[in-house]
Amino acid sequence: MAEMVQLWEKPNDDELYMIAGWRQWADAGSVSSGLPQYVIDTTKARKVGEIRVEDFYLFQIPGTHHFLRPEVKLVNGYPEELTVKKNELFYATCEEKGLLIFLGDEPHLNAHRYAEAFFDMVEELGVRRVGALGGVYGAMPYERDREISCSFSLREMQEELSDYAVKFSNYEGGVTISTYMVKMAEERGIEFFTFYAFVPAYDFSQVSNILPGMRIENDFKAWYDLMRRFNHMFKLGLDLTDLERQRDELFHSMRDKIKELEQKAPSVNLREYIDGLNDEFTEIPFIPLDDVWARELGDLLDDIED
Secondary structure: OOOOEEEOOOOOOOOEEEEEEEEOOOEHHHOOOHHHHHHHHHOOOEEEEEEOOOOOOOOOOOOOOOOOOOEEEEEOOEEEEEEOOOEEEEEEEEOOEEEEEEEEEOOOOOHHHHHHHHHHHHHHHOOOEEEEEEEEEEOOOOOOOOOEEEEEOOHHHHHHHHHHOOEEOOOOOOOOHHHHHHHHHHHOOOOEEEEEEEEEEEOHHHOOOOOOOEEOOOOHHHHHHHHHHHHHHHOOOOOOHHHHHHHHHHHHHHHHHHHHHHHHOOOOOHHHHHHHHHHHOOOOOOOOHHHHHHHHHHHHHHHHHO
């Protein structure tokens, strides 16, 4: 591990969990990159380690120009900013639980070595369970609970994960880094799972050839739905009020954008398209059992007062 991983602090919590995300292809709604950064910022997590970037990234592919290269910002010839690949580990304490947040760049090559380094780090720190994030676009109502697809490393995890209002994936095809790592985690007996949120994106070509498509770049609703699950599973006790506010602002912004499109193309039955998505969508809300008990107890107390 010493070759690829650098740790300058080792938390000694009795319970230590990890949320992991990557700047990657499967990052619809910035679920895999934006949400981990949001958690880092809101918990004031401090950097405690990293995976070294050597041997994992290409500088360029012949025939391409800007596809893979690092990016620089020059001001009067001086390089004020250079964007390079990073794989960083942060730590915060939440409700006396230790929370690690890993945010990295999906590797271009040597994925096996990369995953080995990641799991060496997980084992060295004694992490109990790792939850990885991803996002994919799909046509779905923007105000409804996001559909969450799940894969997991150990068969005994399935029963517990089924309580989190997920659909267990039957996907076949090319892997992302987190899906690749699910299988490697199994080989090492590590509890590792992925939550992939489906993020609203609308292709209006089926109803009009004049309206541009729409998609949500930062899906605060997906972020909120995922953090409710992590809060419950890891018992983090994080305050999600700010995410609720941003979720509501997102809903308001989407309503305004749709109304604006309706005004631009009044002959297009855009409302019918949106209503059709709602009619076809089956919502699977996440309602933790303790929330149900609290709600029923509140109703009972209200009845007694009445």
